[in-house]
Amino acid sequence: MxxxxxxxxxxxxxxxxxxxxxxxxxxxxALPVRAAIQDYLASWQEDGMDWMGWMEAVNDAKSEFAKLIHAHPDEIAVMSSVSDIASSLGSALTFEPAQNGIVVGDIDFPSIGHVWLAHERKGAKVRFVQPDAEHCISLAAYAETIDRHTALVSVSHVSYYNGFLQDIAGVARLAHAHGALVFVDAYQSAGAIDIDVERDQIDVLASGAQKFMLGCPGIAFAYVRRAVAQRLFPSNTGWFGRVNPFAFDIHGLDFAKGAARFNTGTPPMVNAFAARAALKLLNSLDxxxxxxxxxxxxxxxxxxxxxxxxxxxxxxxxxxxxxxxxxxxxxxxxxxxxxxxxxxxxxxxxxxxxxxxxxxxxxxxxxxxxxxxxxxxxx
Ligand SMILES: Cc1ncc(COP(=O)(O)O)c(C=O)c1O
Known part of the structure; x- marks a missing residue:
């Protein structure tokens, strides 16, 4: 070829x-990514401070990520790592006894398992789906593990260990058939595989910029489906998750519409400069x-x-x-x-x-x- x-x-x-x-x-x-980091430094050195310009980079990076996964910019939140995104999602779930199960792949990235296990203190019960001899997890194994008590199915799109590619649409169908949400860890696929969150009916998807997305560490993007976001209230929150972050009302805990309610504190702006350039480059390719x-x-x-x-x-x-x-x-x-x-x-x-x-x-x-x-x- x-x-x-x-x-x-x-x-x-x-x-x-x-x-x-x-x-x-x-x-x-990539040269444009390097230049973007230098642009941030130049702006800091020359202008001293440019909140508007720096936030524009964050919003542009969100839009580029949305484009990459066939989503809308208002369905994207920005955090610092994929682990943060999983933690925020967990903080929004209540784990009532009737539906307190979290199903996660036994070969998924350890940090994700740690986040879900940490929620056992809040009543969650974690069940690990076992791989076969080839380090792959079949849909049948998910089907056996998911039941009516499952609140969340957490699935890795591509395995960090051996590159195994999961059928995330199939896992989403199984989760939804039992009234559970599906969370996709796309850190090893975004930028390398054509992801379509609408087509595959994904509820929440996370990826950081460092791997196939051509960026640097310290920034990660969360897709949260609109209808799902509206019923979630993350306790891992901050002023950028408010309706108007600049209202400066310490008593006013309102949750922004859509995925924006998953934003927390000041976004990682320098990393957003890099991510914007990196994602623009990726989106310029087919x-x-x-x-x-x-x-x-x-x-x-x-x-x-x-x-x-x-x-x-x-x-x-x-x-x-x-x-x-x-x-x-x-x-x-x-x-x-x-x-x-x-x-x-x-x-x-x-x-x-x-x-x-x-x-x-x-x-x-x-x-x-x-x-x-x-x-x-x-x-
Ligand atoms: C598939 C996958 N998920 C999650 C992580 C952890 O991401 P973060 O350090 O942004 O929390 C990694 C890191 O290598 C990974 O490969």
Whole structure:
């Protein structure tokens, strides 16, 4: 397959020296994202303070995220991390005894499990859905775990560990059939997969900017479906969650319309500058083509890994995974360091090395990383 985004490579200076294949952790820095951070610094240095301009960056970033997932800007709130978003959602649920269940995947990102477990003190009961031998969770396993006591089903779109791609529309159908809400952790998919929250009937979805969204840490976006937002009152709140944040009325706890009620304190403005530029760049591409290209790179990675005899932790079918391909290794952290010394930026987690290309990467970079890894494991 021809590289459909080869002309974008000049936007990522690091690619002239290194193969950055770590989008499951941190994507490469794009020139417009760097310039946006410098714009914030220039504004701070030259103007001293520009609340209006800085808030404009936050609102623009929200709009760009909305576009990326086929939502409306008034369905987006801004926080600092995906963990914060899950905590805020939990703070809005009451966990009455008749409907106090939280169902979460056993292989989902640990922070999300920690947030739900913390709500057991408020009466929640957490049930973990078990994966199969391939580290994938079937819809049947969700169906067995969700029941009429379930208040919330929390699902990872793409696994941080092995890239397994979940059928979130299927999970949403199961949740809704039992009157439960569905929360999607899209941190490993947003920016790499064409997400449509309307089509898939998602209630709440979260992603941070650092991974496939090309931004930096410290900012995360929450989609909250309009009708759902109206009946939720998060106790994790702050002045930006009010109808008018600038009313400065200490007694007036009103909740803004829609997702805005999930805003908390002063938004992370410098990160919003970066996120606005990053999301604009992503939205200037055709995301379904990005998804198709990354599936192609998955096929290339799986085939090369098999040829080299590497042990894979990822599903064998490219249609069942996102961009990340995970190879089992001993001492993953050491291998990550050695790979970086050889010019391949990959990411270690537990017992795997994750190779996570984005649209700017080439087949040669993916194959080169796997051959270098294989050589290292053999030597
Ligand atoms: C799938 C997934 N969810 C959640 C997180 C945690 O996000 P945050 O640090 O923004 O809370 C990560 C971090 O790697 C992740 O990969």
């Amino acid at each position: 021809q590289h459909p985004f080869s002309e974008t490579r000049t936007l990522f200076p690091i690619l002239t020296r290194k193969a950055q294949l770590s989008s499951c952790s941190q994507s490469a820095l 995301i379904p083509t990005v998804e198709t290209y990354l599936r192609h790179l998955s096929g290339v990675a799986l085939e090369e890994a098999r040829r080299l005899g590497l042990e894979l932790a990822s599903p064998a079918d490219p249609h069942r995974k996102g961009a990340t391909t995970a190879v089992k290794v001993k001492d993953a952290a050491r291998i990550e360091r050695l790979m970086a010394e050889k010019g391949f930026i990959v990411s270690a987690r537990n017992d795997v090395i994750r190779i996570a290309p984005h649209f700017y990467n080439t087949e040669q970079e993916v194959i080169g990383a796997l051959r270098t890894l294989s050589g290292m494991l053999a030597g």
